[in-house]
Amino acid sequence: MIAGPCSVESDEQTIATARAVKAAGATALRGGAFKPRTSPYSFQGLKEEGLKILAAAREETGLAVVTEVVAESDVALVARYADVLQIGARNMQNYRLLEAVGAEGKPVLLKRGPSATLDELLLAAEYVLNAGNPQVMLCERGIRTFESHTRYTLPLATVPWLHERTHLPVVVDPSHGTGHTNLVPRMAAAAIAADADGLIVEVHPDPETALSDGYQSLTFAQFAELVQLCQRVAEAVGRKIRANETAMTL
């Protein structure tokens, strides 16, 4: 269970979120320091300062840090602070970056591109594996379809389909996958029922003032409820949430 803000905005925001998601049961903290943004005029992240904030939050809470790396030339820097290197959906086929995180050696969370087929996702993972790094988690975060009532369409059949074909763990992102706070908890529960190995969820102390993705972020209380719902579903389908174990091996 990975949770945290879309962007690292400040010391206070990050540490407060880390404490809250830890208390609710999360095992890893997400947060963007290098933000790939559709517009060059949007907030681009705090960069190294953001990484330091994340590392301080780990120090205090013991949560593993998951954060995105957007360029080959940043890999070493990000790897100094992060426990898991995230490859965002826009960079799923940035093969040089995949090779660089493959060579680095830390666990990688590889997000599916919004129009990538699952074969393309598996071959993107192969770029990391082929560089000598076996620790790849695949992440379904929604695809582009004609539907506009959700930000993306979240196709959960991805989870059992991938489980039949690869031993790599499959994480689901119901925040980007729906784009609406009120749809996140149910789709998180559905992902667990579909046999997801983990979840990555956006949480913010005050979603309405978030610098990015506020409309799909949960409050602390909403996240705590989501965790309880997911734990009950995980038990019903006969498993513990495997993300815990993954996180424990970091």
Next chain:
Amino acid sequence: MIAGPCSVESDEQTIATARAVKAAGATALRGGAFKPRTSPYSFQGLKEEGLKILAAAREETGLAVVTEVVAESDVALVARYADVLQIGARNMQNYRLLEAVGAEGKPVLLKRGPSATLDELLLAAEYVLNAGNPQVMLCERGIRTFESHTRYTLPLATVPWLHERTHLPVVVDPSHGTGHTNLVPRMAAAAIAADADGLIVEVHPDPETALSDGYQSLTFAQFAELVQLCQRVAEAVGRKIRANETAMTL
């Protein structure tokens, strides 16, 4: 929980399936007598003979009968035998047919068209409601996207989205929604976790010899397991499977 074969093929096939799904916990029997088929040269269904077989299966098992009606001129005939009139995905915007089943008065199961928006689905339901028939169940059965590893893409966020906007029950069809037997149980469980009010599942005594949709049909044993999995998930998310209640009110 609605289950049964894609097509009614024979007396034996139908009654055997009815007994098996009843024993496993289903409350309604599905089965196509009038089959809309992509090709005019495919098996088109047993028509009235199929309806009689369904009615006989109801007689014996007490299951409600859900079956598709494909033309305005067949509504009266189908309504004589069926408890629920199904409008298939191809006919979601066949407005004359919607008005006719609206006027008839029996409960209607309205399937979403593969490229229909949810607004279009709600407005299609409005054609039935506006004809004076309030008993409409909406059914998510998957949409057309670029994904080809599944027959359709099954977007479960439909379920909580519709629950926020309408009191009409929402049923999910994981058989058409995935198109692969081995993906059906997990997506059925996910649908329940997403708060679906019911499921409609294809079951066949011998899927490999089915005249249609064998690749997405469950055996009796697979269906029995699916029901148990779904019951555990339903309890975990704090509800009974509401389809039972719907069926009981028929």
Next chain:
Amino acid sequence: MIAGPCSVESDEQTIATARAVKAAGATALRGGAFKPRTSPYSFQGLKEEGLKILAAAREETGLAVVTEVVAESDVALVARYADVLQIGARNMQNYRLLEAVGAEGKPVLLKRGPSATLDELLLAAEYVLNAGNPQVMLCERGIRTFESHTRYTLPLATVPWLHERTHLPVVVDPSHGTGHTNLVPRMAAAAIAADADGLIVEVHPDPETALSDGYQSLTFAQFAELVQLCQRVAEAVGRKIRANETAMTL
């Protein structure tokens, strides 16, 4: 070249449009009398009165009349007035309707459903052909994709692809295919360059007051320019606009 209003709204509107499109070079008049509308509360067409208006416009101008039929039970009525029976995109897989227009015998304009594959379109045509009616025109009118700057996405590769596989004429509808008046002329020209056999274009005396589809309708002057542009492109690619010939054989 088929042109005319989305809906027949009145005598004056229809006859004025018929005169204008005839003068500009059209050979057939389109206009909806039975309108399938997404909402039951939208204008549903003038029905038989609309058919009479269309027939009167043919009387005066000599244009062939192309109009939609939405139900099996209307086929005989519509066929009394129309020269070409249009099957709309929503009804592409309304097989009973296809069989009925197949049995009737008049030329059929079969529109592609917004998520139909071309195989499904060809098999839908097969329902008409198989009923004994060889006069089927296929119509590309755009598909549902993630693109939202146009109403639909108009995939013109449909045209040469179909020409390789069938002798049936292929008509393109740039009005629905784009949903914006200002994109229609260029996409009409592109359709001709892609080897379309005909075009069907929405034209209205005063698009801003149209009861339906005004945002994608051309004024008379815009349509006259479109015809000239298309004629120059048709010559450049070495052909006359075949729709003329089709119309002549009606």
Next chain:
Amino acid sequence: MIAGPCSVESDEQTIATARAVKAAGATALRGGAFKPRTSPYSFQGLKEEGLKILAAAREETGLAVVTEVVAESDVALVARYADVLQIGARNMQNYRLLEAVGAEGKPVLLKRGPSATLDELLLAAEYVLNAGNPQVMLCERGIRTFESHTRYTLPLATVPWLHERTHLPVVVDPSHGTGHTNLVPRMAAAAIAADADGLIVEVHPDPETALSDGYQSLTFAQFAELVQLCQRVAEAVGRKIRANETAMTL
């Protein structure tokens, strides 16, 4: 008119193609030296050796060289040999790479990602413009949809839509946009009719033995015919092929 092989495979293949496309009327030569490939086990391009071959072909024919750059760290190297830096569809939102080619200063050909909206394309261009480089050409190369009879769906309404919103030239790639040799010429002609400012077309001396994309490459003779067809259409719609002018200003 930009033409050439998908990949630079050898000296002979490249120079032969350059001579042929020059003779047929092309003004620029395309060819990949750094190839982003879906699988890490596919041919990855000749890299700097490929760039040298392209430069030699320019030397002899006078054609401008258009070639892809896939990583920030390669920009300076590729810019030493190329006249136009191509950003491939996979890298449309690789913002560091966009900033790097923006800072470099050479003209940029920016391909639309297969699920990018046009707003996202314009904002990606903004990353280049914002870095101080005004010479950006936008390229429509097809989007991912449910259609599988073509490799991508080529939505030509992109062209007039972009012309209304930006002064940046719009180039169309009918090779990737269709994925089938036999559909390329008609879609090239349609693109010109839709008001495209240029075309980029894959040409190979012997498509059947090409190391990549042979199924969508034209022979020299097919390309020569395509150019003539496009020139006639360009005249019909009242313009010269503007790509010539763009190329002349390089």
